[in-house]
Amino acid sequence: MSYKNEITVPLLDLKAQYQTIREEIEPVVKEVIESQYFILGPKVKEFEENVANYCRVPYALGVSSGTDALLIALMALNIRPGDEVITTTYSFFATAGSIARLHAKPVFVDIDPETYNIDPAKIEEKITEKTKAIIAVHLYGQMADMDPIMKIAERHGLYVIEDAAQAIGSEYKDGRRAGSIGHIGCFSFFPSKNLGGFGDGGLVTTKDEELFTKLTYLRNHGAHPKYYHKMIGGNFRLDALQAAVLNVKLRHLDDWTAGRQSNADFYDHGIKERGLDKWITPPVRREGYRHIFNQYIIRAQNRDELLKYLKAHNVGCEIYYPVTFNNQECFRYLGYKKGDFPKAEKAAAETLAIPIYPELSYEQKNYVLDTILDFYQK
Numbered sequence: 001m002s003y004k005n006e007i008t009v010p011l012l013d014l015k016a017q018y019q020t021i022r023e024e025i026e027p028v029v030k031e032v033i034e035s036q037y038f039i040l041g042p043k044v045k046e047f048e049e050n051v052a053n054y055c056r057v058p059y060a061l062g063v064s065s066g067t068d069a070l071l072i073a074l075m076a077l078n079i080r081p082g083d084e085v086i087t088t089t090y091s092f093f094a095t096a097g098s099i100a101r102l103h104a105k106p107v108f109v110d111i112d113p114e115t116y117n118i119d120p121a122k123i124e125e126k127i128t129e130k131t132k133a134i135i136a137v138h139l140y141g142q143m144a145d146m147d148p149i150m151k152i153a154e155r156h157g158l159y160v161i162e163d164a165a166q167a168i169g170s171e172y173k174d175g176r177r178a179g180s181i182g183h184i185g186c187f188s189f190f191p192s193k194n195l196g197g198f199g200d201g202g203l204v205t206t207k208d209e210e211l212f213t214k215l216t217y218l219r220n221h222g223a224h225p226k227y228y229h230k231m232i233g234g235n236f237r238l239d240a241l242q243a244a245v246l247n248v249k250l251r252h253l254d255d256w257t258a259g260r261q262s263n264a265d266f267y268d269h270g271i272k273e274r275g276l277d278k279w280i281t282p283p284v285r286r287e288g289y290r291h292i293f294n295q296y297i298i299r300a301q302n303r304d305e306l307l308k309y310l311k312a313h314n315v316g317c318e319i320y321y322p323v324t325f326n327n328q329e330c331f332r333y334l335g336y337k338k339g340d341f342p343k344a345e346k347a348a349a350e351t352l353a354i355p356i357y358p359e360l361s362y363e364q365k366n367y368v369l370d371t372i373l374d375f376y377q378k
Contacts, residue, residue, distance in 0.1 A: 007367040009355050011316030012192055016359035017256075021248060028244040038240050040220075047243040048203075050250055054169070057180045057205040059212035062238030063219055066165040066188020069202035070098035070135070072236050073184040076214045077159045079104050079132055086126050087135040087163075088118040089325045090344035095137055095163050096325045106334070107131070108326055110341040114284040116297070116351075117144035119343075123152050133159040138167035138178050140320070141194070141260075141294035142286065146172050146181045159183045165202075168195050169257055171290035179205040184215075189246055194260070194294050195253050201242040259358025260293040263365060267296060267354070270369040279376045295320055296356035301376075303350050309375045310354075315368055318353045 018025070032043060044062050052060035063069050079085060081103035087095055089108035099106040109122045116139045123134060134153055136144040146162075153160045160182035164170070167178040168187055179185020189201035206212050214231075217224050222233035268282050281299040285291050297320070300306050310317045324344045326336035339345065354368055 006314050007364060008314040009316060009360070009364045009368055011318055011353065011355050012357050013359055014191060014196070017357070020359075021252060024248045025245060028248055029241065032241050032244050035240075040237055041240050043240040043247070044238050044243040047238075047247045047250070050247060051203060052205065054177075054250060054253070055179045055185065055205050056175075056177045057185070058207055059209065060203055060205045061212065061215050061219060062243055063202045063204060063236045064238060065200040066186060066190060066202040067094040067098060068234070068236045069165075069186035069188065069204050070094055070161070070163060071101060072215060072218050072234070073161050073186050073204055074098060074102055074104070074133070075218055075233070076184065076211055077133055077161070082130065083132040084128060084130040085133045085135060086123055086131060088137050088139075088344070089341045090116060090321065090347060091137045091139060091163065091325070092165065092321065093325075093328075094165075095135055096331065099135070100331075104132075105130070106325065106331070108324075108334075108336065108341060111344045111347065112145070113343045113347065115142055115144070115286065116140060116347055117142070118149075120145050120148040120152065123149065124156075127152075127156050127158070131156065131158060133161060135161045135163050136182065137163040137165075138170055140283070140297050141166055141170055141292040142283075142289055143167060143170045143172040143178055146176075150181060161186060165190075166193065166294035167292065168193070169253060169290070170292050173288045179203075180207070183208065184211065189242065194256060194292055195246065195249055197242040197249075198245050199239070199242060201238050201246065203238075256358045257292045260296075260356050261291070263356050263358065263360055264291070264293050264296055266365050267356075267369065270365070271298075274369060274373050276369065276373055276376070280372065293356050295353040297351050297353055299347075299350045300352050301350075303352055306372065306375050307352055310368075310371060313371050313374075315371050316355055319348075319351065320353050322348055324348050 083104040085099045086107045096106040162182040162185040164178035165188035170178040185205035187203040189197040218233035219236040222229045222231035
């Protein structure tokens with residue numbers, strides 16, 4: 001490398017993002033503080049309306065986190081102890097953990113090795129008389145192949161939940177957005193997401209008015225009206241402060257997505273130009289899909305050594321995810337063993353996320369690629 005001094009490239013730089021929107025954010029935060037209206041209220045309602053339009057759905061409901069979005073979705077669909085829910089074995093823990101929390105049984109499926117999303121061709125063989133739903137995860141910002149999943153669900157009378165925690169604004173084929181195809185869509189506004197709050201937050205979307213009404217009750221302990229409980233729900237409310245922040249950020253989301261896509265193009269080109277494709281494979285983008293690059297995931301030879309080298313040279317990177325669900329200790333009771341899902345387990349051993357956030361400089365992006373090249377040439 002021909003750098004006089006090592007450059008620091010964090011995996012994500014939220015401070016850089018904040019500086020670009022500070023003047024918009026601080027007045028709305030102050031407004032909420034001065035109103036002392038912190039729980040639900042007009043800010044939450046405004047955000048729900050705006051984000052419903054963005055996701056191209058009639059109904060959106062702000063909730064307390066992406067994990068709680070999954071939990072409330074399963075509750076709304078009457079998932080009960082002993083029911084089975086089919087999902088990928090390769091995702092953030094909440095996907096499977098939410099099923100198990102309701103004492104239902106997570107049933108795992110292997111992935112499409114190109115997109116890392118659930119392989120629709122593997123779903124039908126896992127369906128039993130106890131199966132009630134499928135959770136399709138849109139991992140890393142690219143949607144799962146939803147048409148065959150919806151056809152399978154229709155044939156067998158199953159519900160479909162879209163885990164779109166990493167995929168707000170992602171599109172499938174003819175412009176259908178994440179969270180608009182299944183019965184319920186679930187989103188996370190964890191600060192590191194493309195649309196991230198100043199703390200935890202989440203969202204559920206649906207096209208079904210009855211489901212939306214039920215979700216609304218469940219969000220607030222199943223009460224309607226206050227103190228009169230139609231069902232047992234929970235405290236799944238989105239804070240007004242988070243909604244106010246997210247409302248501002250939502251206006252910038254498409255520009256930030258364009259920045260991430262541009263950075264992905266830069267990496268794709270740079271990998272080929274440097275001959276890095278001998279050692280690493282960039283993300284596969286499906287034609288007709290809109291990939292929002294919540295993460296930029298490479299497959300890398302000697303992945304663990306590369307990770308150490310990058311971190312030693314001040315390049316942020318992370319493994320998403322090092323252990324598939326079938327190999328997690330807490331799911332040992334399900335009876336799976338190592339090797340049951342070879343494509344997912346191979347991905348867990350080979351993949352690495354490198355910085356993709358929109359504020360990356362030209363110099364930082366080159367430094368990331370040059371550091372990777374230096375590792376393989378040393």
